Amino acid sequence: MTVQYSYIRGSRRKKMTSRIKNIIKIGLFLFLCGVILCESAWLFRSNQYLGRANIVGIHNEDPLDVVFVGASGVQNFYIPARAWNERGIASYSYCAEGIRANLAKEYLMDIRRTHDPVLYVVDLSTYETTARELDEGGLRNWTDSMPPLSLIRIEGLYRYLKQHDIGDLDVPSLYFDLIRYHSNTDSLKLWYNWLYLNTKNVWGPSKGFIPLLGHIAFEPVVVSDGRTDIDRIDIGDLCDLLDYCDANKLNVLFTFNPTGREDHEIRNTMGDYIRSRGYDYLDLHRCCEDMGLDHETDYANSGHVNYLGAVKYTDYMIRYIIDHYNLPDHRLEDEYADWNEAYSIYDEEARTWEYQMEQLIKDDKNNKTIGENLSKITDLQDWLDAIDSGEFYLLICASDYNKDFETVDDISYRAMMNKWKIDQMDAGRYIGAWDGEKCIFSSTDVVEYSDTIGQFADEVVWSIDVSDTNSIHVREECVIEEQTHGISIVVYEVCYQQIVDVITIDVDASNKPFIER
């Protein structure tokens, strides 16, 4: 009996060990599959690749003194190479387009995996205080730049999603982005995607600086000193961030970069709070004059400086940092020799950028002059020549233009009709939008059309209605109203964002064209 009993016990134990062995085997198999699948997500990601390189690349950098953290407000503003040349400061921009400052805590956590800089500069321009609409693009620009299995990434995602209305967003595909991107086999063609299989291969271009080479001119915003009630804005994420900085004794300078935005009350309130917690705060809107920022030349759009503005911004920040923080000069140290190379590459590129910007601004100023004189011209040919010599956005329409324009002999009139394809109409209707020589829209049968000029904050909506009479709206304002005859044209100057001329062209009884204002 006893022999039999121990036999049963033995077999039971054997069964148990084989079961445990199987469980371990299953676990190991699943783990292996998980790791391989998650890592292969890198191959299919297609978020802003320069931003991704910045974020991944920081971990391959030598020790850094200063790290700027933010979205495009850092990416297009701060030039690390200049700081090196000026004072031997090793700095870097941890940034990608649209990434939310609400997740700055996770950004700092990520940076601190490999670096311990003397100073962090966190730009709060993309901090959401009130509007809690989920920005998937910005979120993905960061989450898709992080190793798929990173705990920091998962923590950030969880925290961000918890505070937002998820709506019909596909949440699993945020955590496990392969679900969403796997069909994006086109990305397999991109050599730089393959670099990420070993993230040691990835380097941020220009240490995180990407220049904008556009130009816009706008009136500087009047800075207000008002405050808002702190209970009415959501500063939860900021509190978390400051708590984190307290706990880890981090040295952080908070900034709001100079743009055309107008929410000063909120910023001032946040600034007060940050100062009350013992951190430095700099509202750079108030420093535009010190920086020498010129709103006529230094902006690419009202939210971002162009390369010229970036130089001014950077030089100011370097001066500020040197004055307020105790930073070493590494220029004579051998370990930092790579920085000299980085600077010389920048220096060469900078010359092209500068030249391009100069040309652009010259052209735009020239354009402005032409625009200012446009409304004084009465002769059609002169007017058309003036338009040709500049770059304008034209909104053209006709509603009931049943003139037999074949019979008009005037060469300039005929040339105009042909150039803008107005002569193709047969029912007397025409809607056209021309950006210089480029046709944006042209139709001889559509009755209503609407579109925009410019991007982001500088977007201007226009609409044309030819159902009955000619009417054109720009920025919801009526520019041409119930014009019953002729071809109406609105001339818009993109850089200075203004309407420079509004005319109607028609022919008189003797078939001579004339301009009417």
Place this chain on the structure above:
Amino acid sequence: MEEKIISILAEINDEIPAYEGDNLFDAGLLDSMLAVDLVGELEDAFDIDIDAKYVVEDNFKTKEAIIALVKRIVEG
């Protein structure tokens, strides 16, 4: 009777009598078409009526099963 059945089976497919496996259908020696011929032959030979309800694979799987089926019907 068994011999008669075996000879009928041989007529349908000469490989059946020698088959020792457990399923004539899986072996490809018998299929539903041949089964119709077989049923016809059996009905004629023994003057019986084989109802549709008996025509299932189980009853035709092996020669033993077929013999048993015929016996059952003959004996009523």
Place this chain on the structure above:
Amino acid sequence: MSIISFKFIILAISTYIACLIVPKKHRWIILLLSSMVFYYFAGKRAMITMLALSVFSYAVGRVIEKLPVDSRKRKAVLVAGIVIVIGWLAAVKYIMATGWYNRFIVVPLGASYVSFSVLSYFTDIYWERDTSDRNIFKHILYVMFFPKISQGPITRHNKTLPILISGGDMSYQNLSFGTQRILYGLFKKIVLADRLAMITTAVFSDLESYSGWLLTVTTVLAAFELYFDFSGYMDIILGFSQTLGLEIDENFKNPFFSRSAAEFWRRWHITLGSWFKNYIYTPVVMSQSVKKLGKSVKHRVGKKAGNNIMKIIALLAVWLLTGLWHGTGINYILWGLMWGIIIIISTVLEDKYERLNDILHIDTTTVSWRLFQYTRTFFIFCTGILLTRVQSLHELKIAVLRFTNMEPWTMFDGTIFNTGITYQDINVLIIGIILIIAVECLSERYGSVRMLIQKQGIVFRWCVWIAMLIFVVIFGHYGPGYDSSVFIYQGF
């Protein structure tokens, strides 16, 4: 609920875990609950319809069994049961074909499959081959067992229910084999079939834009698509059942290795073929009137002709009904007739063929002859595909006319990309199809390929399965951006 969905994965995993916890004796309750959840997500009204059908078939089964054998009443109940179920199925099919809305009849998932299972249940009880269920819940489980509900297999009650009730062996072996099979099924279904669907739907919805050559290629691809889709689905559900230790009837056995049309239907959609054999072919051929006709022909013309006439009548009935089961259009009837006539001709003329082969000195044991036979069967299958993929006779005419206009260069000038398929898709398809063909060849020769892999070392084994998983996850059509794909056979 689609089988390729997050919900289904959760349902499958939780069913598995629940079955692990619950003692073997009570596992069928878990299966019943999961089936209810599955159907709940498919639509509440559809669920009620199915429950009503289950209760109805339970009652009919009980009544038939209680009535004395050979009584008129017994027969009347059977006929009434069959008529009601078929009437309901016909109504559902009619609604599906016409889009005609009806408040009282909902189209539930897999109506055709379920009703056939129920019909076989009635008939088997009537013939005393089977006993009716006493426990209504067990009967509901037989009708609504969720893995097989939407596309079969059409299983027989006395074979399936005992397996479901007794609870299977949830061993490590069954878990790994089952999961591997699911993976293989997913590979066929979401990597290959859904990708092929891009080409075939584009071409068949716009026949006039594509040349005869492309249409030929598309028809062949559509044949593969249907096979990958349907057999992939079977692999998924049979694999899942295997993880639970439940062995359910196979529906496919390398059908493209069939040497004749008749053999094809013993390897393709096996359970449907055997259903028609058991419940249409045999009863028709054994019915008194057909037997009488056969006997009279036998006396007048000869034994052979007598037997043939019986078979022809039964086969025509089988194939007309098979056609109607697949679809209500005239093209489906043509499709059924095509298969019927081919099978009839090969049965009737079998000995003539053998003589012809002797005269022509054709050695039927060679590989090349076998390949010829495979190709011939595949060609018939493709013709069938063409018949069922066109929407109407008018379209069929267009398609046939396209074949007079082959334009072979369209294969190479990039016209194929008009269908929306990309260069990468084509690479995946080529690799995938070659892989499947290789696997089928191996399994035709050596039996189970999974066993073959299982015998290899752990490194090789893991590499195979991880590679398969990655292939499925990366190249599968699923997730946002793609419609959660609809199985072709679910409509039937």
